Amino acid sequence: MIVQNETETLSWAEQFAKTLKQGSVVAISGNLGAGKTVISRGICKALGFKGTVCSPTYTIVHEYPNTPPLYHLDLYRLSHVEDLEEIGWDQFVTSEGITLIEWPERLGENTLGITHWIEVQILSENQRKITVSEWNPLQKSVLRQK
């Protein structure tokens, strides 16, 4: 999917959110400024959260009060995979909420539990290419590419 501006990315994310279920774990990958947080914002809005959504760069995790609960992770500052335990990684992948993960590359091999992988590529100042892969949480393999 090619989007031309931030508004189109937001709309795309709101539509995408309809495919999520309780327990979904969404990896959102892309360079600095690609629009990972914009996508997170669109998803949270579509799921009913009315508050502010911004990158949890320093705290690593934001939990937004919502039904279902929303967990927004930014792993940019996670320097060691061992730190995953400290942030309570297992609790997110096994929760009944919906988890959004910016900088999922930091997970290394620990991708077990991820249900969707979004890739955002910067094509030009405002243009982005968004690709979604659905993941089989058990086999860790890409099932279907859209």
Ligand SMILES: Nc1ncnc2c1ncn2[C@@H]1O[C@H](COP(=O)(O)OP(=O)(O)OP(=O)(O)O)[C@@H](O)[C@H]1O
């Ligand atoms: N098509 C687009 N979709 C999303 N954002 C866009 C688009 N075009 C321009 N932008 C701009 O790009 C920036 C995206 O910022 P955002 O915080 O979402 O990036 P990020 O991927 O979360 O970065 P970080 O890795 O720093 O967390 C915003 O300033 C936004 O206005």
Ligand SMILES: [Mg+2]
């Ligand atoms: Mg961000």
